[in-house]
Amino acid sequence: MVRRALALPSGRIAAGILAAIALLAILGPFLAPYDPLAGGAEILAGPSGAHWLGTDYLGRDVFSRLLDGSRVSVLGSVQVSLVALIAGVIPGILSVYLGPAFEWVTLRLADTLIALPFLVFAVAVTALLGNGIPQAMFTVGIMISPLFFRVSRAATLSVARSPYVEAALISGASIGWVVRKHVWVKVLPPVAVALANTAGVGFVVVSSLTFLGIGVQPPAPTWGGVLAADLGYLSFRPWAPLVPTALIMATVWACNLLADVIRDVSGPTFLLRRGRNVHSQSA
Amino acid sequence: MSLLEISDLDVHYRRRTGRLHALRSASLSLSPGETVGIIGETGSGKSTLARAILGLVRPSAGKIVIDGADVAAFTPRQWRELRRRGTVQYVFQDPLRSLDPDLTIFDSLAEPLRIHGSADIPDKVHKILARVRLEQVLLDRLPGELSGGQRQRVAVARALITEPRLVLLDEPVSALDSANRVQILELLKQLRDAGTALLFISHDLGSVAGVADRIAVLYRGEIVEDRAAASVINEPAHPYTKLLVSSAPTLRSAAAGRAARSELRNLLDLEGASA
């Protein structure tokens, strides 16, 4: 699937952007020309040779803060996606097989999580568990997990009732066999699409939360935090919010593009092998 | 001794509108090498009967004795053990949907053997493929790359690979064109001659007439007729069987039975209304 995705131009663009962001997350803190936490004499300065993106209201170098904040932002998004993936997919598949009681409980739980307002809940939980990136991202991941639950459950259901699964059962296959040999492959593509989408959503959420001051405490830099600081001084540096906004948007857009690409390349396998021209009608 | 002995089988389905009585005290027996046709329309209970024999639905009353063991009360574990022996197999109506689209033909054919844990899997797969007259090159293809007739032969081959003693077939030829239909039916005849018992399920008397020794007619969950094929076709007793025989399109009978059919339909409607 990876090879097929990269064969498409849109797949290469999405992968390129995401690789650049990942590189930024890894190397960013080392590349920062200034200490992102150290203030200076010049406050709210415009771009210059010394400060490429100017300085903020405490005189800190904005370029350094963005580079340094990239790691927290990206890691947060990855954590959200992984928590949502694990908390959603496993119950999603099992809900089909572990009997009506388990099914009922997981379905109600998923509905309840969907009904809760997302950011408000995240704020409430961080108030409870203490304010930190891992707690906040864990909460957000759980909040998003119903998406994975539904996607994987729907895919499992469509496979579970198919004649080829019944054929395996008639030959004496166990549920574990059916999940390993038939269900898993069918659940993977829609989950991959959901994962790419969630990574985008996770990014926005991390940025929103840090924008609201939840998760990461100032003065530690994040993209959302830089954006919030820039917005407070719009009259001095009206162009400044564009930079973190562009970074966040590019990442989210690349995630969504990747989701589309995965959807496109994960159709029935035989359609992709059609080039071999093997529709022999002969007996 | 009979291979399959069903007596007084009742199956209910729970529906939102109440309980649906899908099978009413159905009895049927099948000896090795015998071919029985189960004829019934949509909703007559014919698929339910097959699913009960396969352990996919649980009967509410009655006995199903397969090879000496009453399976009606089997636990899931007992079912798995019975199934792994490969005594009973099933051929689905729709060959495309009964093969996993992501598995190659080899993997689909090998699956029952792998579940079973048999040895010499490639050897057995090659042999069974030759038996259904398919070329070896098809083994690494996917179901979507085969023609309808080839797919149905793969589905039959998968059922035969465990050397079953009883094969249930649900409309195995209705999706096929003439040439392929003849080939599948020939194959089934050979199987019967080799001593395998076949249970042919169809809505169409005509598609079963050519291969069945006996025909059982299911109507509204009851077996209303169970006799030798020639006798059922030439001297149908139940009004539904009469309608069935006069409805089956044949080359020689023409439209002679229109008035008779209309009368039979009215009769059955009255019966259904009073039941």
Added chain:
Amino acid sequence: MSILSLRDVRVSLDREIVHGVTFDLEPGGVVGIVGESGSGKTLTCRAALGILPEGFTVSGGSISLDGHDVASLSSKQWTALRGSTISAVFQDPASYLNPSLTIGSQIAEVAQVKLGLRRRALKARTLQLLDAVRLSSAVHGQYPHELSGGMLQRALIATAIAAEPKILIADEATTALDVTVQAEILDLLAELRESTGLALVVVSHDLAVVAQVCDEVLVMRAGEVVEQGPVEKILYRPDHEYTRLLIEEHESYGLERYLVTP
């Protein structure tokens, strides 16, 4: 004079797929086309209805419908002819009915658009049509999901004949149905033909189905008409080996094996 006449009709996509079909349908007559999927029987019907799929064209021959050469028809004229002169029913009735509208309103829609009927007359006509296809008047207020396959096909036939067409094309209209229901639909078509003079084109993969209702039969294979003639000739004196194969299959595997030939 024939109401539908095809003269060496050819249908092409990139290359020619249907290689010349010729037949004449008289008012009240029945022509049958037998062939497997891919034989070109459906494309031939669609050409006669002017609804060939995207990219397909009538690349040769002529089709004359109720005296009009269809090649010269504008799309507006075509729309006027469809329903009121020529109509069709297909294999899967459920996909041709709107699941969120009652059966009655879908039949009435055709009568309203094509015949310009209003309110009382429209309701009366709808009930009359339901009666003609042997459906009870209760079906008028029911939705498609409440009906069985056979009832849906009847409802679809009612919409197809709502504007009193002269020709009805039944393309595999009974294929997905139980045998007893198939006979009901075939009986219904025969009745409609007798009572209204409706001319029929019956298309099926099963020679026996076509033999039940048709006067003239075309046997098609791979876009070619391999044999054509009166039904007795096709059944009892087939010339082409493919026709013989179709008959042979019935004789050795069908009911014919047991039935005593009268």
